[in-house]
Amino acid sequence: MTETPIVDRRATDRRGELIGAGLCALMAVLFAVVVIFGKQVQAGRLPFVFLAIRFAGQSVLLMLLVMATRRPLLPAKGERLPLAIAGTIGYGSESAFYFTALNHGSAAAITLLFYTYPVWVMLATMALDRKAPPRGLFAALGLALAGSAMVVLGGGGADIETIGIVLALCTSLAYSAYLIGTDRTVKTTDPLTAATWLGIGAAVANLTYAVAFNAVVVPAAGSWWRLAGMAVFSAGAFAAMLAGLQRVGAVRNAIIGVMEPLTVAVLAAVFLSEPVTLPVLVGGTLILGGAVIASLIRTTSTAEPNV
Numbered sequence: 001m002t003e004t005p006i007v008d009r010r011a012t013d014r015r016g017e018l019i020g021a022g023l024c025a026l027m028a029v030l031f032a033v034v035v036i037f038g039k040q041v042q043a044g045r046l047p048f049v050f051l052a053i054r055f056a057g058q059s060v061l062l063m064l065l066v067m068a069t070r071r072p073l074l075p076a077k078g079e080r081l082p083l084a085i086a087g088t089i090g091y092g093s094e095s096a097f098y099f100t101a102l103n104h105g106s107a108a109a110i111t112l113l114f115y116t117y118p119v120w121v122m123l124a125t126m127a128l129d130r131k132a133p134p135r136g137l138f139a140a141l142g143l144a145l146a147g148s149a150m151v152v153l154g155g156g157g158a159d160i161e162t163i164g165i166v167l168a169l170c171t172s173l174a175y176s177a178y179l180i181g182t183d184r185t186v187k188t189t190d191p192l193t194a195a196t197w198l199g200i201g202a203a204v205a206n207l208t209y210a211v212a213f214n215a216v217v218v219p220a221a222g223s224w225w226r227l228a229g230m231a232v233f234s235a236g237a238f239a240a241m242l243a244g245l246q247r248v249g250a251v252r253n254a255i256i257g258v259m260e261p262l263t264v265a266v267l268a269a270v271f272l273s274e275p276v277t278l279p280v281l282v283g284g285t286l287i288l289g290g291a292v293i294a295s296l297i298r299t300t301s302t303a304e305p306n307v
Contacts, residue, residue: 009187009188009191009243009246009247010187010246010247010248010249011247011248016247017247017248017295018295019247020243020244020246020247020248020252021244021248021252021256021291021294021295022244022295023240023241023243023244023247024240024241024244024245024248024252024253024256024257025256025259025291025295026236026240026244027237027240027241027244027253027257028256028257028258028259028260028263029259029260029263030233030234030236030237030240031233031234031237031257031260032259032260032261032263032264032267033229033233033267034054034229034230034233034234034237035260035264036264036267036268036271036272037226037227037229037230037233038099038226038230046100046103046209046210046213046215046217047096047099047100048096048206048207048209048210048213048215049206049207049210049215049216049217049218049219050219050223050227051092051095051096051099051202051203051206052203052204052206052207052210053203053219053227053231054227054230054231054234055092055095055199055200055202055203055206055231055234056199056200056203056231057227057228057230057231057232057234057235058195058199058231058232058234058235058238059196059197059199059200059203059235060231061231061232061235062192062195062196062199062235062238062239063196065192065235066190066192066193066196069192071190071192071193072189072190072193073193074193075186075189075193075194075197076188076189079185079186079187079188079189079194080197082181082182082185082186083182083186083189083194083197083198083201084197084201085181085201086178086181086182086185086186086198086201087197087198087199087200087201087202087204087205088201088202088204088205089174089205090174090175090177090178090181090182090201091175091178091198091201091202092201092202092203092204092205092206093170093174093205094171094174094175094178095202095206096205096206096209097167097168097170097171097174098110098114098167098168098171100167101164101167101168101171103164104160104161104163104164104167105159105160105161105164105165105168106159106160108152108153109159109160109164109168110160110164110167110168110171111152111261112148112149112152112153113160113165113168113169113171113172114168114171114172114175115145115148115149115152115172115258115261116145116169116172117172117173117175117176117179117254118141118144118145118251118254118255118257118258119141119145120172120173120176121176121179121180121250121251121254122137122138122141122251122254124176124180125180125249125250125251128180128184133251134297136293136294136297137251137252137255137293137294137297139290139293140255140289140290140291140293140294140297141255141290141294142290143286143287143289143290143293144255144258144286144287144290144291144294145258145290146283146286147258147262147282147283147284147285147286147287147288147289147290148258148261148262148283148287149283150279150280150282150283150286151261151262151265151279151280151283151284151287152261152283153279154277154278154279154280154283176254179245179250179253179254180250182194182242182245182250183245183246183249183250183253184250186242186246187246191239191242191243191246192239194242195235195238195239195241195242198238198242199234199235199238241253244256252294252295252297255290255291255294256291256294256295258287258290258291259287259288259291261287262280262283262284262287262288265280265284266284
């Protein structure tokens with residue numbers, strides 16, 4: 001098997017940027033489907049085993065696709081350790097924090113705190129690059145965050161314990177670090193290959209947590225088909241996330257990714273008969289406005305350098 005060609009995948013023209021933005025939007029939709037499946041998976045108070053199964057399942061599917069399409073089985077040299085760190089300490093920990101936080105607060109409150117991550121991504125990017133992104137991205141960020149708050153709070157209460165606040169903020173910061181770190185270190189690895197190894201790292205992390213916290217809880221028999229659905233849609237979401245991230249960078253990926261709670265609300269209304277309220281409709285409009293602005297702004301010559 002040959003090594004990955006050393007080609008930087010960052011978009012260099014308008015067409016490439018729009019493709020990258022579209023992939024980020026697809027990521028948000030696919031992750032929303034994962035949430036819908038996950039809402040009905042019963043795996044005990046600490047969800048490490050079902051998360052490990054989800055990530056392992058998606059990695060098996062992606063590895064089969066990688067082999068079928070004759071893509072490199074291993075990440076590019078120099079990007080293997082960063083991917084291992086991103087999968088275990090980054091995404092694996094982020095998912096564990098998030099689902100554990102749900103035991104200590106309402107889904108609305110946890111989600112609202114999690115979706116502060118675009119702010120951390122933008123602030124960290126500004127600090128690392130020592131310059132601000134295009135002004136339009138600040139407007140897009142503001143619309144996305146305001147819309148997200150309306151969608152989340154419009155769907156339920158926001159009760160939360162102190163430990164829930166801590167865990168939710170840890171989730172947000174872990175995901176921010178994952179996005180920024182992956183954006184800056186994984187530039188040439190094929191997205192399918194990268195997504196495969198990210199899933200493996202996340203599965204290993206959650207298995208480790210299950211053993212460390214004595215939380216080896218096997219999901220109920222009726223949950224396995226939902227876990228299979230989570231694995232399938234996670235595979236697509238991870239591939240889209242990596243492909244979009246490599247093209248348009250962490251800031252725009254984060255802003256467009258805020259489409260996820262809106263998509264969850266729409267899917268819940270269709271498949272779970274949950275009502276769509278006026279705040280959800282207004283917030284959804286703001287989120288879509290922010291996503292459109294983030295998609296259309298040109299950044300190939302000014303923002304998110306390939307450091």
